Amino acid sequence: MKVLLTSFAMDAHFNGSVPLAWALRAAGHEVRVAGQPALTGSVTAAGLTAVPVGADPKLDEMIKGVGGPVLAHQADRSLDVDAPGQADPAFLKGWDTMMTATFFALINDDPMVDDLVAFARSWQPDLILWEPFTFAGAVAAKATGAAHARLLSFPDLFTSMRQAFLAQLDADPTGRGGESGRGGESGRAHPEDSLGQWLQWTLGRHGVPFDEEAVTGQWSVDQVPRSFRPPAAGPVVGMRYVPYNGPVPAVVPDWLRVPPKRPRVCVTLGLTARTSEFPNAVPVDLVLKAIEGLDIEVVATLDAEERALLTHVPDNVRLVDHVPLHALLPTCAAIVHHGGAGTWSTALVEGVPQIAMGWIWDAIDRAQRQQALGAGLHLPSHEVTVEGLRSRLVRILDEASFASAAARLRAEAASEPTPAQVVPVLERLTAQHHARGPRRPGGASPCAS
Numbered sequence: 001m002k003v004l005l006t007s008f009a010m011d012a013h014f015n016g017s018v019p020l021a022w023a024l025r026a027a028g029h030e031v032r033v034a035g036q037p038a039l040t041g042s043v044t045a046a047g048l049t050a051v052p053v054g055a056d057p058k059l060d061e062m063i064k065g066v067g068g069p070v071l072a073h074q075a076d077r078s079l080d081v082d083a084p085g086q087a088d089p090a091f092l093k094g095w096d097t098m099m100t101a102t103f104f105a106l107i108n109d110d111p112m113v114d115d116l117v118a119f120a121r122s123w124q125p126d127l128i129l130w131e132p133f134t135f136a137g138a139v140a141a142k143a144t145g146a147a148h149a150r151l152l153s154f155p156d157l158f159t160s161m162r163q164a165f166l167a168q169l170d171a172d173p174t175g176r177g178g179e180s181g182r183g184g185e186s187g188r189a190h191p192e193d194s195l196g197q198w199l200q201w202t203l204g205r206h207g208v209p210f211d212e213e214a215v216t217g218q219w220s221v222d223q224v225p226r227s228f229r230p231p232a233a234g235p236v237v238g239m240r241y242v243p244y245n246g247p248v249p250a251v252v253p254d255w256l257r258v259p260p261k262r263p264r265v266c267v268t269l270g271l272t273a274r275t276s277e278f279p280n281a282v283p284v285d286l287v288l289k290a291i292e293g294l295d296i297e298v299v300a301t302l303d304a305e306e307r308a309l310l311t312h313v314p315d316n317v318r319l320v321d322h323v324p325l326h327a328l329l330p331t332c333a334a335i336v337h338h339g340g341a342g343t344w345s346t347a348l349v350e351g352v353p354q355i356a357m358g359w360i361w362d363a364i365d366r367a368q369r370q371q372a373l374g375a376g377l378h379l380p381s382h383e384v385t386v387e388g389l390r391s392r393l394v395r396i397l398d399e400a401s402f403a404s405a406a407a408r409l410r411a412e413a414a415s416e417p418t419p420a421q422v423v424p425v426l427e428r429l430t431a432q433h434h435a436r437g438p439r440r441p442g443g444a445s446p447c448a449s
Contacts, residue, residue, distance in 0.1 A: 001029045001430060004120060005151070006140070007131035008107035009036035009056055011246050012342055016153030016223060017131065018046045019242035023419035024426075032123065034116055035134075045247030051119055053136075054112025092165040093192065099158075100194040108136045108202075117206055120144045127430045129221070132158070135199060138214045143206040147433035149426075150217040153241075154341040155224050157362045159216065159233045162195070169193060187211060218433050221422065225348065225413045228369055237425055240416040243326035243346040250324040256331065260297050262316075263333040263397055266325070266352075267291070267300040268343060282357055282381045284309055287336065288317055290389035296397070299328060326350065333403070334396045336389070338381070339363035344370075351410030353402040355392050357381040374405035 003024050007014040014035065024031050025048075033043045034051040043050035113136045120128070120140040128148040130137025141148030169190045187209035189196025200210035219235035226238070267287055284306050291298050292314035299318050302310075307319060325343065329335065329350040337343045339358030344366055347354050354376035358367035367378035377392045396402050417425075 001126040001427065002123065003029050003031050003426075004034060004051075004123070004125035004128045004137075004140070004146070005031065005130070006034040006116060006128065006134050006137040007039065008112075008134050009038035010059065011039075011042050012340060013131050013133065013153070014039055014042060015244050015246050015342055016241075016345075017129065017151050018048070018244040020129070020151065020221070020239070020419040020422065021046070021048050023423050026420065027423045029423075032119075032125070034119060036112060042247045046244070053115035053119060054109065057107045057109065057112075059107070089168050092161065092168060095161060096165055097194045100198050104133065104135060104195060105198055108134060108139075110202075110205075112136055113139055113202055114205075116140045117143045120146065126434050127426060130217070132156070132220075135202075135214060138217060139199070139203055139206065139208070142203060142208045142214060145434065147430040148213075148217055149237075149429070150220040152220055152222045152224060153345065154362050155228050155230060155365060156220070156222070156233065157230055157365055160230045162215065163233060166190075166193070219429060221426075223345070223416075225409060225416070227373060227409065227412060228366060237422060237429070238416045239422045240413060240418050241345045241349050242419060243342075243349065245324050245326065245342070245346070248322045250327070252327050253320070253323060255318070256323065256327060260331060262295055262297045264297045264299060264331050265291065265393065265397075266328055266332045266335040267298055267337070268325070268335070269302075269306070269338045282338065282384050285311055286384060286386060287389065288312070288314055290386045291316070291336075291393060294390070294394070296333075299323065299332075334393065336393065339367055341366070348375075348406075348409050349413045351403075351406045353396045353406045355379055355389070355396060357384060373409065374401055375409050376402065376406070 001024075005017050005021055007017060014033075017033075021031050021033065031048060032051050033048050034053050035043065036054050036056045037052040038056040040050040040052050116136045117140045121144055124144065125146050128137050128141040128146050129151045130148065132150045132152055138148055140146070169192055189200045189210050191197070195215065196210060199214045203210050203214060216233045219237060220232070221237045221239050222229060223239050223241040229236075269282060269284070284302060288300065288310070289312075294316065296316060297318070298314075298316055299320060301322060302319055303321055313319060325346045329347055329352045332352050334353045334355065335343070335347045336355045337347070337357065339356045340363070344354065344356060354370055356363070356367035356370060356376060357379050358364045359381040364378070364380070367376070370376040371378045377396060379389060379392055
């Protein structure tokens, strides 16, 4: 097969696709990865073939300008549609409008979509796998007839919000001219559906009508353990999460080869949230002060900019710029982190109890669900205090139930098929959804003798 993966230019959203891309290549399939130019270095560093499309989205400017206040206003807002106030029509309408205008349309702007469609028309992929916010992948698939699926690296709560919103539009007694909120037989989105309207216009520029598959894909490959999956919006192929920590050097240092003499705790604030413009930034000094004096060994991943903010480094803290989490975490008794999906997933599959400082949207839900399952604790970043963090860490380390629950989640994650085992499933699904059928490795048609 020819397989095109696509993600907007943010490593945290691209990294989750790398193990499956490797598995497809190892099975003999042709693989290309399309994204804005800023993603090219990360793609090639992962040993994959990059296709730059469009221009880089001004994500930093969005965060500093519109995005910062919007994100700050959304702090403490989970994506649980059953939470108080979440199903409020005004909130769901505002959510749809805000996300479409300030995020989805920004990272899938016209030049990016048009370049991706042009490449897909020339290369003719059999299957397009797209990061769930990179709707350009669905547009390119529908414009070329390729099979297409979302590749999920975090719980699909954004779709849950959309389903609740569309259900309200479907119940609109005015009917808005008889058009369905879900893009019915007319192939048109409801007038109040901002995401649907934008996708309808974008698809229309390429001669394709809108339907809800442009949002959900024909199916989804879900790397999230079943305990964290909301009701699916369509067919789901489960897949084990395989950690990939990005294009930074993955080197095991000498000190990591020696078993720790005291309980080891990892502290990481992630890569995406290391910018001070992010409203969820937690002061590094505060975190280190909370663990000072505890009979533990702390490994804190801090870059040069973060280290410059430190006023004091406790004796039990080892500062490192980077260490591969999948190598470090098996030696750890706990992890304290910013709530990012990649860090959370890596800790989960390694069976490490977590203190997650999730502060918004799915990060809140993941952290709260982890706590409900007994495998960690949630501490919103804007509520972090020295005593609050310290008491939670002591509890995680002292109560054996956290490690037992984390081990159960690790076993659950390991029960899912590996990326290599998922490849034949993708081959079958592509044959079902692609008009001319996928090519076999080596270029032969599946009908060829």
